[in-house]
Amino acid sequence: MFRRRTVLSVSAAAVLATAPLLTACGSGAHPGAAAVVGGERITVSQLQARVNDIRAAQSASPQAAELVRNTGRLNLATLNSMIFERVLERGAKDAGVKVTRRDVQQWRAAAEERAGGPERLKAMWLQQAIAPDEIDGVVRNQLLMDGLARRVGADRTQPDGQRRLAESLARTSRSMGIDVNPRYGTWDDRQVILGEHQDRWLMNAAPPQGPGMGQEAGQPGGEADGTG
Structure with missing residues (x-):
């Protein structure tokens, strides 16, 4: 199974109280759902579409065999990311955090420059199953x-600080009543992660290799400080 670089330590989140298990979806209540997050379905077809997108990008790479080999259990990794994205979105919205398209464009332009160009950046992220x-x-x-x-x-x-942020996201996760189809595992509200999946938290948005590693998002690009 592949692992992405993390921005938070799951061990910090492990101190949180265990949340009760939720009723499994994928039954008559949620047919065709890979997960239900905050009352909204992530369908199996949506999950498969993203997985197919990643595999197509990997297949077009000169390192296709290595990329596929290093990203086993891609369905679980992708569903984990899709659920986490929704938890983060809700938590940020509740806190009044806004990110503009200009913020994204500025940060990405800076990352591309550090990586040695747009294509180099795409290749680096593809190593971590980012299409x-x-x-x-x-x-x-x-x-x-x-x-x-x-x-x-x-x-x-x-x-x-890691613990404080983990607690904030865990509270949001619990409030959303996340319900995962048992074929994919069980969502853990304590760690905000899908079961025993190893792709923990959100990857650092810096390229996995090359210049600029470790630089926080928003430097020198735009910052999301809630001012919009």
Whole structure:
């Protein structure tokens, strides 16, 4: 199974109280659903479409065999990301965090320059199962995470800050009543993760290799501080 670089430690979230298990979906109540998040369905067809998009991009790469080999259980990894995106979106919205298209474009332009060009950046992210047409969404999620961290007073470079942000997202997760089709596992509200899946939290929006690694989103691009 592949692993993405993380921006939060799951061990920090492990101190949170265990949430009760939810009724499994995919039954008569939610036919055709991979998961239900906040009352909205993530359908099996939506999940498969994203997986197919990633596989198509990987297949077009000169490193196709290696990319596919390193991204086993892609269905689980992708569903994990799709659920987490919705939790993050809700948490950021509740905190008054906004990210504009200009914020995303500025950060992405800076990342492309650090990586050595747009194609190099796409190739780097594809190593982590990010299809080219998903890049803007990943950057937006990273900026939402940055903005939410500031809103809750969490310094993500410190263990206490990681814990504070994890607690905020876990509260949001519990409030959304996340219900996963049992064929994919069980959603863990404590860690905001799908079962024992190893793709933990949101990847750092910096390229996985090359210049600019470790630089926080919003530097030098736009910042999501709730001012819109």
